[in-house]
Amino acid sequence: MAHSVHQHLHNSPHHDRNVPYSRPQTPHAGPQPVIGFVGLGAMGYLMARNLAKYRGTHIQGNTPLLVWNRSTEKALKLQQEVGEDKVHVAKDLSEVATACDIIITNLANDAVVKSVYETFSKTLVAAAPAKNKIFVETSTIYPTVAGELDSLISTIPHCHLITSPVFGAPAIADKAALIIVMSGDYRSKKEVAYILVPAMGRKVYDLGGNLEKAPTFKLIGNSMIMGFLEVMGEGFTLAEKSGVGSQVALNLIKDLFPAPPLMAYGEKMVHDLFDGSTGFAIDGGIKDASHVRRLTNDHNCPMPLIDVVHQHLLTARALHEDRKRAGTAKYELVDWSSMIVGSRVAAGLDGFEGVKDSRPQVVKDDSE
Numbered sequence: 001m002a003h004s005v006h007q008h009l010h011n012s013p014h015h016d017r018n019v020p021y022s023r024p025q026t027p028h029a030g031p032q033p034v035i036g037f038v039g040l041g042a043m044g045y046l047m048a049r050n051l052a053k054y055r056g057t058h059i060q061g062n063t064p065l066l067v068w069n070r071s072t073e074k075a076l077k078l079q080q081e082v083g084e085d086k087v088h089v090a091k092d093l094s095e096v097a098t099a100c101d102i103i104i105t106n107l108a109n110d111a112v113v114k115s116v117y118e119t120f121s122k123t124l125v126a127a128a129p130a131k132n133k134i135f136v137e138t139s140t141i142y143p144t145v146a147g148e149l150d151s152l153i154s155t156i157p158h159c160h161l162i163t164s165p166v167f168g169a170p171a172i173a174d175k176a177a178l179i180i181v182m183s184g185d186y187r188s189k190k191e192v193a194y195i196l197v198p199a200m201g202r203k204v205y206d207l208g209g210n211l212e213k214a215p216t217f218k219l220i221g222n223s224m225i226m227g228f229l230e231v232m233g234e235g236f237t238l239a240e241k242s243g244v245g246s247q248v249a250l251n252l253i254k255d256l257f258p259a260p261p262l263m264a265y266g267e268k269m270v271h272d273l274f275d276g277s278t279g280f281a282i283d284g285g286i287k288d289a290s291h292v293r294r295l296t297n298d299h300n301c302p303m304p305l306i307d308v309v310h311q312h313l314l315t316a317r318a319l320h321e322d323r324k325r326a327g328t329a330k331y332e333l334v335d336w337s338s339m340i341v342g343s344r345v346a347a348g349l350d351g352f353e354g355v356k357d358s359r360p361q362v363v364k365d366d367s368e
Helices: 013-017 044-058 072-082 093-099 110-126 143-153 170-174 186-196 213-241 246-256 260-270 282-298 304-326 336-346
Strands: 035-038 065-068 087-089 102-105 133-137 159-163 178-184 201-206
Touching (some): 035 093, 044 072, 044 102, 044 170, 044 186, 065 072, 065 093, 072 087, 102 110, 102 186, 110 133, 110 143, 133 143, 143 159, 159 186, 159 213, 178 186, 178 213, 186 201, 213 246, 213 260, 213 282, 213 304, 213 336, 260 336, 282 304, 282 336, 304 336
Parallel strands (some): 035 102, 065 087, 178 201
Antiparallel strands (some): 159 178
16 A cells, blocks of 8 residues: 655654654555444544544545444444545445555454454455555453454465554543553554544554554553552542541542543542543453453453452443433433442441541641
8 A cells, every 4th residue: 555644744753753653654645545434433433534534634635534333323423423425434344445545443352343344344255445544452351362353364365464552541532531451463553543543542652563462562551550549539439438538539640640540530529520422431441351351261360459449340330221211310311420339338337428428527737
């Protein structure tokens, strides 16, 4: 594939520092790659939107992004938002497989990922491509699934697979500030990295040629995020029970650990803002916690805090489903910050309205 790179990126040393590969050979003349995007969930929609908008406004001779989603409504919504000149809607997965040079997938779970790639494989076995085709799997999957996908894709002539999970909540994806992790074929990673940064993300980590490394690192990273959330949730709960108040504890997070994700999740926890439609849905959190627990078992590397996280996520989901049945649920879907519900319930507080059940607050004594 002969892919050109926009000139202003070529002159940006800051951009180069964030991509650990030399630039691919890019002749001045030649067609742009046709890029497909499959999966328009909470993350995928924003990733696809940013990619389509960036390439449509920055890349000369760009072709529209070809998108597919199980729910056609989301694909049509994206097309309406960015314009038909930037997004086309595929009629099915087979069209994406045959028409695109680079295919990015962002899907809900391992079973869906495998199903989609099986369709890709069947399509391309029946009509082998005549030129290079790169598949970019960005979902959070168990590492061994990468090997299964590789057996489906890499045996087809001219087809390459890289694993490329991303770090960042939907708010980060919205700003095209994701951290992107890559493993697999070097030349494919180099090609894709300069397409995704800065259009979708701000930095790439290279984990080498083993396709399982990037998914493994993604789970390790998510285990740390889940651990941070659990510790904050327990601290906020103790602050409520002791009368100090969770807002005071959140203020300490902001002053002592001013990391944007911690502050954002802290706000959600303290103010019961568990809307899963704009955050990382709890089912995804439970899936990731389950994957991490399996990974620790496979490597004989205990992570007891993740066992607690898993229990608290299940507790939150169970109580939320009870509220939905009773018609008292505030949100149709809750996100993984609702794991604080487990700590609150264990402490005798209302899980979803912890502050309302809090003990009397500490009153500052200004007397001399």
